[in-house]
Amino acid sequence: MMIKTEKTLCLKSSRGGKVRVVREHYLREHVPCYSTLCQAACQNEGKTLSGEVTHYVVPDAGVVRDFLEVLEFRELQGIVFMQTACQAAQHSRGRRLYNRLRGLLKDPRHDCIHFANEFQMYSYCPRGKGETQEKWQTRSIYQAAVWYHDHLAGLRPVVMITEDQEAIAEYGSRTSGVYVISTKEYLETFWPDLKAAQELYSSIAQALQERESDSTEREYAEHLPAEVLEAGIKSGRFIQGTLNVNKHRAQQEAFVRFEGSANKNTELNSDILVWGGKHRNRAVHGDLVAVELLSSREWRGRTTALHEGLGEDKAGGDETQSQPMPTGKVVGILQRNWRDYVVTFPPWEEVQSQSRNSQRILVTPWDYRIPKIRISTQQAEALQDHRVIVRLDSWESTSLYPNGHTVRVLGKSGELETEVQTILVENCIHVPPFSEAQLREMPTNSAEQPWSVEAVEASSRLDLRDTHLVFSIDPLGCEDVDDTLSVRLLPGGTRLELGVHIADVTHFVKEGSLTDLEARSRATTYYLADRRYDMLPAVLSADLCSLLGGVDRYAMSVMWQLDAESLDVCKVWYGRTLIRSSYQLHYELAQSLLNGEPAEVPELSRARANEDEGERSRRRAELLEALRLLTRVARHLRALRDRGGALELEGVEVRAQLDSSKNITALVPKQPLEVHETVAECMIYANHWVARKIQESFPHQALLRHHPPPRQEFFNQLVDSARTRSFAIDTRSNKALADSLDQAVDHQDPVVNRLLRMMATQAMSNALYFSTGACSEEQYYHYGLALDRYTHFTSPIRRYADIIVHRLLMAAIDAEKGLAPSKALASNKDQEELAHQINNKNRAAQHAQKQSTELFQCLYFKDKDPLTDERCTADAVIYAIRANGMLVFVPRYGLKGAVYLKNRENQVVGVKEDGSCVWHGGTLERHLDRISTTTTTGTHTFRVFDHITVRISVQPSRCHPLNLCLEVASSRPHQAPQAGEQPKGRGRSELVQEVVRLAEEASQQAKEKKGRGKLSKEEREFRQSKQPNLYSLLQEVAQLALLDLPACEALGVGA
């Protein structure tokens, strides 16, 4: 049954006027209620509300509009979003709110649904004559709440929450079982333990109240309406792009980067400079804006010198500016890209002197690029010197600063836990403990309930347990073994079989399950300097998906039949297998065996006593034979790739390797073991063949990984620097580059080659995931690995991309067998979107890792006296020259930074006869590969690759990240007091350990003082690996693999 009625809507047009729209409106008897408690056989397809709740809650329009963030707490259950409330909120708050609401409704981790109350015959109520829109909305939502309660036969009470006191008075106790109360009362009554939600509520409520009393004096030009912006962009009068603030000149300098080729200003191919606050016109770093160019007389240059005192803009001084460049002003905001920001509250004295009204204060974001934010709070005193998460609400043209509200307190600034959490929030990394519901999806494996292979599953897999000698080679002490190998001579002797067997994670992680969604949103395991946040729960990552020795495990395998002579591929098999690894080797052991040393294999020594010596030596010989075969095959594969131009860089390949733990140790500089490379090569091979397979099967929707060739001009620094040592670097192809880098070895100084490889790495673009339908085939190429197809298949435990690739591979195999796919494949568009998501998360993971490393470096040096403590003085190598100083690399700590030769008083570094340095009046002269200082003590020239001595100290900062400060102490190399070089990387892991120890001592002391622990339960639970084991290796590689962001930025964006 359906009834047609008419409904009049009063809409706000984009020009701000009001429009009346009359719509036909159809009413139905049956509209799904989406509750598992439904008593009326509704067709509830998809997500439904849990029945295991004490009540359902219905927010009214105002609550949805202003307090959606509170409703986003996953702890809140049984939320019914009424159509009326959603529409009203959407009309007043626009697309951002709509998108959040939609995200919430789609996400199965949130127990909430949408009910189309206006289509339900019996819950719909027409608007009365003279009734205001707001009144009608409230009445409609109340009516719907009553209907919902009756529909479920009163099985659960329904609570409607509102900020409207009149509504509470009117409806509060009208119907039994349906309650109308305020949001505040609701949270206090039903969720007394959810303090965070209550705090967030009052923070938003206060911000709302304050906003009403804002002043009216205009500080900025009004933004143009959306349709004017749109037309202006179409005609080419305005340019659309993302605002990028220069963090070294945060208040003055910002750039707008082009978006696509839609721009009609063809003569314009650079960024557009936006200079000063007025022209930036309330745009925040990251916003999508429309800019209008100023007349060319008003154009300015960008600043090019190194900057001391990050983020503080100094008036005057001798700024070095480039040629004037296109300069513009922001005329409108197309999309706000605001995220959560960490801010620091000022000291209480400052708050009191700031204004008479001490409830409104200015807080300073951790990120230099974000402006100060105005907060209304009564907690300013309690929160002084605390780091707090803040969200922006609005930035009116009448307000010098944007308005925001506090969300969550992280802790006191300067404490290790606060600083680590800050880094996570700033990188949008959200790693809450795995929820109970997620953990319920996991298989159990305990002493009482051991996990075992299921018979049905076993029969559907190729069983390799008795036929194949499977083993793993990992760093010593590795817990999560996600790959194993096998190799054997096939009967007849003319063919070899190489096998790579990867943990079958997708057997346990079903598409669309809660665990899957969580892994998808994390996209990767996060490694910080002292801890790790896993992508998957431990029962998988450290147990059932870890291919440990001597236990049955499910695997996904790739097996190649190779010609025993030529090693050409004859046949490839892909599929699900059942394996039992016989040996869990570590690199050093495997290499010793290969070297013919009498190393002890634990699995053989542990063998049963009744096994005779003959059997033992037979098994040892069998293992040795396999290792030798494997080495032979890997050498061959590597040679093939070398011919194609594979790069051995400090970075690119390493970065790929960084994600598959086994390859990492290939870079331990002291003792490079061939076996590292052997394992790495097999993994690269598996990734390559799986990439080929899924691309053939799904030419338009496979997830691959490519590495675009670098732009030639990025190699300039590398080429110029190499030339100073008479090395010629050929960058025309990856092969030429690899060969010339191999040649560029200074036998006197091994650091030179390392630095050259580092510069080559910096010139590279990042390797990225993409969907095959989104690129042409030439763009599939992986420049660093010299392969035409590549993807990630070998580490599904800690990379979500591999999980997708496993599913694609299974779909390809099923399709070949003629089986119908169990689930529709993601479209090219969805796949590309996912690729973007994973790329972004990987970038965030790298940033967080880098920032946490820098944090530890700073904490390490913080309390040391640079003038007396030996550890603060170190050898450094110059690798680039700038206008007022140079960039150096400190091998002992693996850190890079700027060394200034000119200070704010315009003094320069003078070098005395013994090499020691002092500040003096004088001049600087800069050349391409060298820089000279001249003072009364004479002239000294610093050249690229010179070793100098630097003194390391920490620049204190209350609101922003701490910064290391490098000063030249002597123009000569540093002689370490103790003879003999320290093993590389040792300095770093010691550094991490010492900082952790100090932080723990501090927290212990605080605990004794306050009688409570500093670490929350979740923090303790998720600080999984305290001893940097695998991580210290990762660290070492990461220092080289990561783009040198601060150094790049110090040169001025893109200079």
Ligand SMILES: [Zn+2]
């Ligand atoms: Zn129902």
